[in-house]
Amino acid sequence: MKKTHFLALIGLIVAAAVLFCGCTGTTDDQTTTPTPTATVAEDVQVKVFHAGSLTGPFEKVKAAFEAEHPGVTVLLEPAGSVDCIKKVTENGKPADVLASADYALIPEMMLPDHADWYLTFAKNRMVLTYTNESKYADEITAENWYEILDRDGVRWGFSDPNSDPCGYRTPMVLQLAETYYKNDRIFETLVSEHSNITVTEENGTYTIHAADPEPDNVTLTIRPKADELVKMVKSGDLDYAWEYRSVAVQNDLSFLELPEEIDLSAVAFADNYATVRTEAKKGDGTTLYAGSPIVYGVTVPKIAEHPDLGVAFVEMLINATGQEILTADGQPPIVPAGGYGSVPDALQSLVEMQE
Template identity: 45%
Template sequence: MKAKSIVVLSTIIIAILIIIVVLNRSEEKSIKIFHAGSLSIPFDDLAKEFEKEYGIKVYREAAGSVSTIKKVTDLGKYADIVASADYTLIEKMMEPDYSDYCIQFATNSLVIAYTNESRYHKEINENNWYTILGRDGVRFGFSDPNKDPCGYRTMMVLQLASIYYHNETIFYNLVEKNTPIKNNYTNNSYTVYIPDSSSLTSNEKIMIRPMEVDLMAALESNEIDYLFIYESVAKQHAISGVRYLTLEDAIDLSNPDRVDDYNKVTIEMSDGRNITAKPIVYGVTIPKNAEHKDYAVKFIELLLGEKGREILIKNGQKPLQPAVCDHKDLLPDSIKPYVK
């Protein structure tokens, strides 16, 4: 009898604890953010600031920008905010069915990261980097162009380099010779063709991963010598010994005045989408399926405001001030003052 009473009492206690946990979860104030991998550190800082200011928990998921958006559009997952390393992906893949607008909020540039353990690191410079990368024994990395803007932007940079340096062997020696990626020249412009991701495998010359930040660990552990990555991410890893080489603005996708030069290169993805090279600009939106739109608006106000700009700058990204929006009239009223 006593044993039965203990069992009954234990069952009641467990049931009460389960109810408490469920109630606490249901009452928790939170938002969910899907964002580009290159935004991981600045968005972590923003999340901490947001939680401190509003007491609202921030849950984040980082992935390549294409994969990030497809979580909403293809997998049907809900997010309160989606942030992409390429604003045009939001405009093309989410509007108008999954989002009403896209806010352009920051810029970046592509660089070549390396460490003091990288082969020929004492020799590499802005004039010979493509020769260094092509040397026997040198291994470099870039992310999957089908899944991550940094990957297709790497292809843009390498093709633009072939144009800028008047050296058609650059793209061939570094890309076509080592991957199934191909290019074609017609009507004074280049198209780079990206095959299905299943055929984009790493080899002794090149390492390919779904997201550019996945490759940073490989660089820091000397699995690769060099890595095409955003300047902001390279700066964020300086503490671990990462250094980087800046490239000419004719090829690094940083200069709005060079847009006509960048436009000479188009990437055709494996799914048939075409992406023309242009300056790097990040975008953010609140999807239509957001469950906590009021909280999401507050987060974007933080992102676009003075504190958010300080956090971006601290982490090596240049905020757009004011931000830019394709459909300002559809923005929540409290965000409009931050946008032109």
């Protein structure tokens, strides 16, 4: 019996020790010093590769997302959409979210090896930006802009067709303008005479050859990213630059809106836009980008290090929070977002699946 009491006593001592260890940090009044969770302690970094034209709204989505996810830091990495995708597909750089200014680049360049779903979430339109200090700013209109750009001393630019959708869309607008304004000299006068970019026509389709642009950098300037052009317009180094409307709004630039027949904004004119296409570099060869309404796409690459957080970021982008941010930044959201492929269950309620 004594041995039994002794063993029971030993058991009580062991149990008390275990209980004491499990309650470290507990005082007599039962207050507890919280231990940070693993996520907070790690300070998880969510990497987002995105089109430069999304910088403004994505900075706001980032702030809202970090507020809802303590211990998570969102790292935004803007670039031309083609370059963003190449970082994943060619360089193997992990991204938890990838957003393109041309949704079609995702199925073309990423599916099925690098992603298995994507969403369309926002629209845009091409505009011509300037400031009050730009030459002939007080004269330019939707009827005479191509004459203003051709005047002596006027400096204007657009981004590189080989790295940025805004860059391969700009010459499309200029070619479409020839038909709309019934002037078949617009493209040659504005573009071909000041660069190595040419255009050919076959069976009613115009192909713009822009793989080796070589601008003169006197009248026409071409830069890798559209945000470089924003700075040049603001500083007075350029009088005018082609941008998305949202970029103009976010940077407080004056801008000229063009007819929907040529500004790549309206689904109603999709057939008209399809009569132009831009040939640009792709690897050791070239690729063709067809004219189409400007629609943005987003996905979570298969190489993502934090895919669940990537999906959560996309969820915020397409829900009421993201919609409000996009609208305020001059970029109409698509509601509901269009879904393609194996869209995650967490997004299904916010998405309308497409064929």
